[in-house]
Amino acid sequence: MTESTLSLVPFKGQVIEAQKDGESVRVALKPVCENLGLDVNGQIQRLKRQPWAVTCVIHATGSDGKTYEMVALDRRTFTMWLATIDTSRVKSQAARDLIVAYQQEAADALDAYFSTGVAVNEHLLKAQHLRRLEQVELLKAVEGLVHPDFLEAKTRIVIAREMGETPELDPKTRPLYVQDYLREKGLGRTGLKRHAGPFGKDLKKLYVKEHGRDPQRADITTGSGQIRKVNAYTEADRPLFDRVWADRFDGSYQLTA
Template identity: 55%
Template structure:
């Protein structure tokens, strides 16, 4: 998923669209509000209504990070539970209260109405946004040959659409698809994921080479522990191949028919 930086009262909300679900990266929003990420993460882990998931997010720098995310519903409920009277800083208190009042609307405006540009934005602010988009496009140009071309094209489309206040028109078949995300879609537990992922990855790579005659490209992924790992770069075009490999690892049992 491509991480979007949504401008919000001098800070930003890091979020992404996962199908029809809006997901917010927890650590960046905690840091933006000036509250402790670890304490908030532990609170959410203890809460029955919270939907918390580790997702692979691709940032503006073209790198992929494993980030703790919450869905929109959890995000708004979590914000409402923060007791601002316990915050020592007036700035932090005012900012958290602003998040509580307006963050959900900013998310909806950005992902459903094409942007979250403040109608009172000054010419200076608009120029700053334009220069930011220009710098991001230059980064995409510099990353040619280092990053998978499908990813670069998708990122460039997002940057252009954001600058024009529109939705990015992406070719879904060329959207990056990580093996970890594919396996998570199968409803595997963390233990099952650790057990099946190595074998699935090896068989998928072999099937890809057998089909295309070349090995899949690699791209760097930043893990939640700060380490960087090269992972094979698949896209949604390879989903059918993944399904075939998955079916081969999990054959459907045949029932004997007794006459």
């Protein structure tokens, strides 16, 4: 019997609870059965009838500090057990899809986690890759409509993320957003909701006064995944941000119409 803290391996919005002991990985059976909607006692009895099945009892320390006994499968048995689950007998399509995902990917996720400390979701990586390609195409499409410094900086950021690198940007061309600037100044959610709109209007007025034209526009993706148009400022415009901040919050600069 083995006693240690279980590792929680992320998988498909769930977790696989497992331990590593030397070169062996043992997977707690009950949590996986609960994830898949299977009766754990029935699965234990089924495993006892299989000549290839190797089970053991592990003593695991839970998050509450207590020690629990769990039936566990070694890595080979876990893979074989998943492969022998008959999805045609499962009524729910969602449950069938999840079981297939476990059959195809769970063992790889365990290997990745215990060899690198990270379980990589290949489907998510592909989705991120496609999304970045779409962003590059969008940036190319708005060429001539968006300030070239802002456009170049955004393109460098997208490409660097795709390559897993830190973007090399001229500090003056780095995009600067009103909400980010106000967060730097210590405004929380309530303060942002109250002041971001008026701050942005005053900033636009000052920009027009300094440059004789409206700031160009750019698309940004919000935290909820929506695309919203904003004025395309860069770090080169920070002095204008500072002047508006001083006017609205310090009273040391008076913005004229």
